[in-house]
Amino acid sequence: MTIIETFQSRKIHFQNIAEQFQKQYNQWAVFRAILFVVVALVAYFFYEFYDFAYSLLVLLVGIALFLFSVTKHLKIKYLRDKNRVLSTLNEDEIQRLDNSFTRSETGEKFIENQHFYASDLDIFGKQSLFKLLNRTHTFDGAKTLANWLQHSADTTEILLRQKAIEELSPKIDWRQDLEASAMLIEEVSESTDKLLAWNDTLANPKINQPLFKFAKFLPYFTIPVLLAWLIGIVPIYFALALLIVHGIILKQIYDEVTLALDQTNRIAGAMKAYATLSELIVEQDFQEEKLQTLKSKIANASTAIRSLEDILNKMANRTNPFFAFVVGVPTLWDILYFTKLENWKENHRESLPVWLAVIAEFEALNSLAGYRFANPDFIQPSLINESVWLKAKALGHPMIRASKRVSNDIELVGEGKTIIITGSNMSGKSTFQRTVAINIVLALAGGVVCAESFECSPLQVFTSMRSNDSLEEGTSSFYAELKRLKQLIDEVAQEDKNTPSILYFLDEILKGTNSKDRHEGARALMLQLHKTSASGFISTHDVELGDEFDEQDFVKNYSFSSEVINDDLVFDYKLRQGVCHSFNASELMKRIGIEM
Template identity: 85%
Template structure:
């Protein structure tokens, strides 16, 4: 069964289940209404014609049945919503196969200024690699996926990710269950930095003072006194005095409780989702060592996170004025639950960041595993040792639909090497460079690549493809490109590349100046880069540059071309050896009406 057939089948299956649960949901809604009316009628009948004990018995049984029906109703609602979510999830996968993206997240919030390649390769954006891969829903998962795409992993980590991704790709039921469990709670996408800031903050010393530690037991006196007043055994002024004392005590801790809630309240709703995700991870049986190690770090997370959610939700009740007056003040609610919150932090503060990070990593691995499952023709790249090593066969761009994708072979081995690509306009030079670069990024993330075979070493991709002018900075596009090239020169000159050799991609190099300066500048840059461990690709219309270096052993010339067939330009987007001496600018100008 193809991925498309799998997703279509699962979409229909979950849609049918959702409809069944909707019918059950409606039936239980009717049953609850009938039950309520029946209990009220029978209770009234017993009250009128029998002893009050019978009425009380009917009410007790009726309330028990009603609470049971509410619990059952909520469970059916959850199952309905989850199956709807799973159906939606598979529809998203179907659309994703055609590079149509239903989710709104672009990843641009995680973009880094002056990044080595993110902007040129469309790592983020409306039609981006991030959108193609993203199956995360927690903020931490989304951020980690972006970070993996922005920063290449080292060889050992890449190999471990590959094994984990391969195992997860085969667990479609578990993977989609993980994703759906996160999708059910909207707050799960909220940033966690305030929660972690609260977790990292020192223990609150004020709540540890004897006043509050002793005062927490005061309700054991106050509540019986209130009951005694209700029954007429004590005067009201005693109650008022005790309530006043409670109010004064609560006032002492009001600010601290408010600050703690401000830091945790936005993420409180997501705690149930985090707990469910942790439980799914713990209950699953994994074979790969990386997955087992991650699972071991989260063994106790689910009940602890659920306990945190319970504490935060109960603390938040203080915002209800009626609750605060009737329950909050008599029970010293703020103190009781602030102490519980501080105790929770003392017990789990070392674990919480790890738990969130593990959930985020499983979501990120799940994204790459889902991508692998959806593209069974893509292959797991081989990561080799050494400097610059890149060898690919039938390499295609993963963002180009399979029926329009043209694949090419390429090989670049050793430092100080340059591949010059010449060719006519629109022939595919830029797309080819992006094809190579984005597949290297995928490979160093741990993902599969769009190729028949693919080998590369641990590399740092660097691109200069889109150099735009800036009115704000007062720079032309040419000067912007020069700044970008200086960044490359500085990087290869530092020798601080975290063991990764630079693999550069320079598109239409120095296009913003005259042909003489462009030729001399490109020639000088190539000779300068030849002295370093960096290697890469340069595309240009300057055929003389290719001809000049055609006999040099550190340069290889490749080209793309076009041909005119019945007055139409035809492109085959196939990479050929050698310099291209056939260009199409005059034909393109004629087609728009310029008389040549």
């Protein structure tokens, strides 16, 4: 069975199960309605013709049956919704195989300012590597995946991720169960920043004051007085006086409770999802070291997270005016649950960030494992312990459909080396550079790459491909490119033995100036970079630059070209050795109507 057939089969399977649960859901809805009517009629019958006690007994039995039916109905609804989500997940995988993305998340909110390569390589955006990989649903999971794509890991961590991904990849039932469990809770995508900010604050000193320590016993006196007033034993002013005292006490801590609720309320709904995710992780058997280590960190998370969810939900009841007056004031509800919330924080302050981070890391690993499963032809790259090492065969761009993808071989080994790529317009120079760079990003994140073989050393990718002018900053596109090149020069100057060598990708270098300055500037930059540990790729229309360095041992010339066949301009997108001296600009201009 092919991959697409696997996803199609699973989509239909879960869709059928969801339809079965929908039928059960409808049946139980009818049963609940009938039950309500029957209990009401029977209770009325016994009330009219027999003793009231029989009527009360019928009502109690009816309420018990009704509550059971509600519980059963909700469980069926959950199973129906989960199978619908699982069907949707497999449809999403089918679309993803064709680089069509149904989810709206672009990851752009995670992009770092002046990042070395994220914008040039389309790491984030509507058609991006992030969207191709992303199978996360929590905010922290998406943030972790984005971080992995923007910062390469060290060799040890990459190898651990590779083994973890290899183990997770075939566990499609577990992986999709993890996804679906998160998707069922809308709030799971909310940022946890406020929750973690609350978690970092010290315990509120007020809650330990004698007033609040003793106040929690006051409802044991007040509530009996209220009941006594209701049955006419004590006058109303006794009850009112006690409620006023309660109000004064609650006023002392109102602002603190409101702030805590503001920091935690939006994420409260997600706690159920985090608890379920932690349970799924703990219940699964793992063999690889990284997965076992992560699992051990979250062993006791589920119960504590569910406890936090319960506290937050009960605290949120205070926002209902009726509840606040009828229950909140008489029971000193805010003090009771604010105390529980503060105690929870003290008991789990150090654990909460760890739990959230572990769940996030599992989601990121799941994303790369799902990517590996969906692309069985892609390979796990080999890491080489050298300064600059890149060897790849049949290297293709993962964002280009397999039917249109053209693959090429490339090799770059050693510090201070440059590959110059010349070629005609639209021949594939820029795409090739992005192909090499994005596969390195994937490899150093721990993912599989689009190649027949791929070896690379730990490298710091740096690109200068899209230099746009800025009206706000008053800069031209040429000056924007110069600023980018200065960033490269500064980074190279700061390199030390403890950081990876820079591998740069410079597209149409210095295109915004005249040919003489472009040539001299590119030549000077290449010679300057040659003296450093950095190596990289430069694409250019400057044939003379390639010719000038053709005999230099630190430079290799490659090219792309096009040809006219039967009056059609044809590109084969194949990389060739040597400088390209055949260009197509005149032909392209003729085709749009410029008389040459």
